[in-house]
Amino acid sequence: MNKVRIGVIGVGGMGSAHCLIIKEIEEGELTCVSDVEEEVAKKKGEEFGVKSFTDYRELIKSGLCDAVIVATPHWFHPEISVFAFENGLHVLSEKPIAVTVSAADRMIESAEKNNKIFAVMYQRRAEWLIRKAKEIVTNGKIGEIIKAVCIDPWYRSQAYYNSATWRATWIGEGGGVLINQAPHTIDIFTYLAGLPSKVEAKTRTKLHDIEVEDEVSAFLEYRNGAWGYYYTSTCEPVGPFYLEVSGDKGKIVIRGDQITFYNYETPIKEFTEKAPDMWASMKTEEEKIIASSNFETGHKVIIKNFVRNILYNEKLIAPGKEGLNTIEFMNACILSGKKNKVVNIPVDRKEYDDLIETLKKTSRGKKVVKIQRVTDPNIKK
Secondary structure, three states: OOOOEEEEEOOOOOOOOOOHHHHHHOOEEEEEOOOOOOOHHHHHHHHOOOOEEEEEEHHHHHHOEEEEEEOOOOHHHHHHHHHHHHHHOOOOOOOHHHHHHHHHHHHHHHHHHOOEEEEOOOOOHHHHHHHHHHHHHHHHOOOOOEEEEEEEEEOHHHHHOOOOOOOOOOOOOOHHHHHHHHHHHHHHHHHOOOOOOOOEEEEEOOOOOOOOOEEEEEEEOOOOOOOEEEEEEEEOOOOOOOEEEEOEEEEEEOOOOOEEEEEEEOOHHHHHHHHHOOOOOOOEEEEEEEEEEEEOOHHHHHHHHHHHHHHHOOOOEEEEHHHHHHHHHHHHHEEEEEEEEOEEEEOOOHHHHHHHHHHOOOOOOOOOOOOOOOOOOOOOO
């Protein structure tokens, strides 16, 4: 195999952008597309010069592709991915891989059972700053983690939520800011700090006329006893992304497009116990690391890496199995917020499935002011 033949399922939004990217990848070839809307499927098939389908099953069984990119609404990711694995195809799923931990489990199990490649579109892992931060943490430069903080502000207008009947509903999305806007930053948070073992969260609908959460605040506890904090909302027009991972030897702070690395001359515990002066202060070295513009990033890196893993066994940047961490975190926050209790990770699968089914039954009819299918212009391709 010299090229990986790829089909894209769901081309009304980001899937269409993925089609353009595949055209730029030497080892990849776009061979077919699928969308439930016949007009969209036909239009995109003609635009890209490939066969189009309205049923993803027909695309998967067509023999036209070796792998698929799943870019449908997230409720459908597990169903489509499992069908693809069972029919011998590799899968790159858009984020999040699933709405519930139990559905994510099924995807991972199917990929392993059928010996197929499973990756997730967490393109922020390809950013130079994130790679640098991961290198610092992995190399032990900050030592054992003692604190982790992530502040993830977003903004969405009511018009955004009124743009589709499924948007911001339990039955259509399975959550609000956690399931839609936050997955990429939750992935980076857990990628660098690890997955907490306990979550105590508050969730609420603060600003918008929607049935799901638009604000989340969560206290975290890690297996080694470290504490953490996570906050996100779609209610703040201004505010940079902030992530801090502190260890006993140093810490990294990511704010906007810059990392600050603080290196402690002496580990905290050792200095605290041995410092003779009552007003002693630790010596630290501070290094500022600015984002590099001479570095390939974005969706293209993840798609190329997926293709090269299939062809040459190149190590995956974002394995599908690691996509489960995001779902564990999101489900734990929602379960904790709804039941007003501390939730352990791994999340109880049955308890969360029961909760989400109950919430779906409460979904109310939604009046759409203006239907819009426009990809966020601020997304880095």
